[in-house]
Amino acid sequence: MDAVNNSSPQRDDAQNSMGETYYAGPVLMRGRMIPHETATSRLLGEESSTNWLHEDPWRVLKIQSEFVDGFSTLAELGPAVAVFGSARTKPGDEVYELCEQIGRTLAERGMGVITGGGPGCMEAANKGAALAGGVSVGLGIELPHEKELNQYVNLGLKFQYFFVRKVMFAKYARGLIVTPGGFGTLDEMFEMLTLIQTHKTRRSPVVLVGSRYWQGLLDWVRTTALEAHMISASDLDLIRVTDDPQQAVDWACEQ
Known part of the structure; x- marks a missing residue:
């Protein structure tokens, strides 16, 4: 018996136009939104600025503390x-x-x-x-x-x-x-x-x-x-x- 193909031409076209799918933890990214480096590489890389100390993700940790x-x-x-x-x-x-x-x-x-x-x-x-x-x-x-x-x-x-x-x-x-x-x-x-x-x-x-x-x-x-x-x-x-x-x-x- 042939396998059932659940895809549709419309769905395939959408996937092709949006490009690859990339997951960063719970976050889905496609196309131009996919980053050029991973979270780990950013964590371990050199810091060119300390602006992150004053940005919202860091504030969340301060609020939590x-x-x-x-x-x-x-x-x-x-x-x-x-x-x-x-x-x-x-x-x-x-x-x-x-x-x-x-x-x-x-x-x-x-x-x-x-x-x-x-x-x-x-x-x-x-x-x-x-x-x-x-x-x-x-x-x-x-x-x-x-x-x-x-x-x-x-x-x-x-x-x-x-x-x-x-x-x-x-x-x-x-x-x-x-x-x-x-x-x-x-x-x-x-x-x-x-x-x-x-x-x-x-x-x-x-x-x-x-x-x-x-x-x-x-x-x-x-x-x-x-x-x-x-x-x-x-x-x-x-x-x-x-x-x-x-x-x-x-x-x-x-x-």
Whole structure:
């Protein structure tokens, strides 16, 4: 019996016009896309430039290393609450003292305190936790105006990529306390609210401290955003507001 020929004239013509097929790992290449040297020859060849240090494939490895460092460092952290707030708050300010009290109270509850590791509200919360003998975590980010983690961090990591840092907050904080802050604080708060709203992470308490500071934003959410059907009424239940640091800690520690 003659062998069955599954090829067709059209398929043969296409293969002939495209030329050879070359596989570089999972990548298929044909015709002009086939490289003149193999991956191994490029690896072992002389380097004429170090531009590769700043190109996307290398960035992927750097991003991967940040995830590995974060997961391995924080895996055994234990229960913790993230405290967000402005880097511009000064020692002696009312909000600074409030954050320090929050950090201290969390540590007395046996909860780790996770902040962005910078100055201001972050430093205050770390200070309260560290001086109370608690775990004081700082997840810093590479910024022009924040060179080092604050002195009250007793477990710290520095990140280059905001999104990797946010994953660490989302994964290892069982609750979130948000004190007055600017764009960075708002970004972190809404990122967490979005993850909870869309069921990408477990439902965690999100507590805003400072009713006068947050009132305008909350009014806009409850009227403009809700009335325009951009959010659901149930989304408002994701946020709690208080002026009492003790109550903020109580709510943030709820299971």
